[in-house]
Amino acid sequence: MMSRLDSPAPSLEAAVEAWHGRGWPAPKALVVAGSGLAVDLGPPQVGPRALQEILPFPVHGIIGHAHAFEIVEPLSGVPIIYQRGRIHGYQGYDGHQVVFMVRLARLLGAQLLLMTNAAGGLDPAFKAGDLVMLSDHINLTGSNPLLGSLPPSWGVQFPGMEDAYDPALRSLLREKAESLGIRLQEGVYISVLGPSYETPAEVRAFRDMGAQLVGMSTVQEVIAAQHMGMRCLCMSLVSNLAAGVSPEPLHHEEVLQAGRQAAGDIRRLLEATLRDERVYS
Ligand code: HPA
Numbered sequence: 001m002m003s004r005l006d007s008p009a010p011s012l013e014a015a016v017e018a019w020h021g022r023g024w025p026a027p028k029a030l031v032v033a034g035s036g037l038a039v040d041l042g043p044p045q046v047g048p049r050a051l052q053e054i055l056p057f058p059v060h061g062i063i064g065h066a067h068a069f070e071i072v073e074p075l076s077g078v079p080i081i082y083q084r085g086r087i088h089g090y091q092g093y094d095g096h097q098v099v100f101m102v103r104l105a106r107l108l109g110a111q112l113l114l115m116t117n118a119a120g121g122l123d124p125a126f127k128a129g130d131l132v133m134l135s136d137h138i139n140l141t142g143s144n145p146l147l148g149s150l151p152p153s154w155g156v157q158f159p160g161m162e163d164a165y166d167p168a169l170r171s172l173l174r175e176k177a178e179s180l181g182i183r184l185q186e187g188v189y190i191s192v193l194g195p196s197y198e199t200p201a202e203v204r205a206f207r208d209m210g211a212q213l214v215g216m217s218t219v220q221e222v223i224a225a226q227h228m229g230m231r232c233l234c235m236s237l238v239s240n241l242a243a244g245v246s247p248e249p250l251h252h253e254e255v256l257q258a259g260r261q262a263a264g265d266i267r268r269l270l271e272a273t274l275r276d277e278r279v280y281s
Contacts, residue, residue: 008096008103009151011056015100016107018054024071028280029080030105031270034117034217036256037237038084039267041274044070045079051087054104057097059087069101074274081105090194090216095145099224103154106228112169112279113225115234116266118258119189119215120198120242122207128241128258131184131265133173134165134234137219138190138211145224155227164222166231169279173233176272182265187212189236191219200244214242233279235269237262 024046033039047070052059059067067085074080087098102113121130146157170186177184190206192198194216198206206214213236222232239258240246273279 007149007151008100012100012103012107015054015056015104019104019108025079026109027071027081027105028078029110029112029114029274030083030102031080031274032083032086032101032113032115032221034086034115034237036260037116037118037263037266039263039270041072041074041082041267041270044072044082046071048084051083051085051101055087055097055100057093060091074271075277078277078280080274081110086217086221088194088217089141089143089220095143095147095220098220099145102221102224102230103228106225106230111230113221113230113232114270114273114279115218115221115232116270117215117217117234117236118239119213119236120240121212121238121245122190122203122214122242123187123212124241124245126185126212126238126241128238128254129262130238131177131182131262131269132187132213132236132238133170133184134189134213134218134236135170135186136165136188137222138188138209139219139223141191141193141219143193143220145220146227155229159223159227161223161226164226164232166233169231169233172276172278173235173269173273176269176276180268180272182269184235184269187236189213189215189218189234191215191217198243203242203244206242213238233273235266237266
């Protein structure tokens with residue numbers, strides 16, 4: 001395992017070389033599908049390949065996370081990396097490992113990071129199965145992927161985080177949802193390390209802090225993407241109401257089930273978005 005002081009740059013440079021060495025195309029975007037939210041984005045040009053093939057550290061799986069990637073072209077001539085299943089801090093990975101694919105995609109030329117995740121609803125108005133676009137986040141993971149020393153060519157050491165969830169892309173996604181007749185809400189996502197779910201006291205605190213969603217992913221990737229100048233767009237599926245918001249106890253299977261039910265809407269929204277050339281400019 002790397003220490004915080006080891007630079008992630010050499011292993012990323014090696015991964016960039018390996019990518020080119022295999023003759024894979026330079027991606028315009030990285031799309032990451034969250035827990036149980038992998039949808040079909042069309043026939044792959046490359047893959048599916050195990051993430052393990054490109055990541056320089058061991059990948060261990062958890063239930064509902066496949067850990068594979070492929071290269072697809074929802075818009076003809078525009079290759080994108082489609083990653084199913086992410087690397088989470090709660091699995092014991094450090095920030096640099098969690099964001100490895102984001103940095104790799106960026107170094108290969110991608111400008112866009114589009115992610116889905118499963119989240120707990122903090123707002124009692126939400127229901128399991130709702131789709132919520134992220135407008136902002138609160139990083140409560142206790143970590144940050146910019147710790148240590150990074151090449152100045154990647155970005156500034158203290159990047160601003162205003163508009164991390166790109167306003168123009170958010171308008172575009174809202175537009176797509178409206179024209180498809182899909183209900184899309186908007187909210188602030190608070191990220192915790194996990195893997196234990198929240199206590200009712202934590203849920204009350206997070207609501208007071210101004211969050212509508214809680215989850216265990218996404219913010220590290222968005223910080224790394226913002227640092228390197230990528231535009232981000234993220235959508236959460238409310239897979240459950242967080243502890244204390246609903247009288248029911250939480251089960252991982254419930255999280256996966258809500259994902260299966262919303263898969264059609266997520267696929268149509270992703271497809272419409274990725275077929276619009278404005279998202280790549
Ligand atoms: N809390 C944290 N992460 C989650 C939840 C939750 O309730 N649901 C899905 N991911």
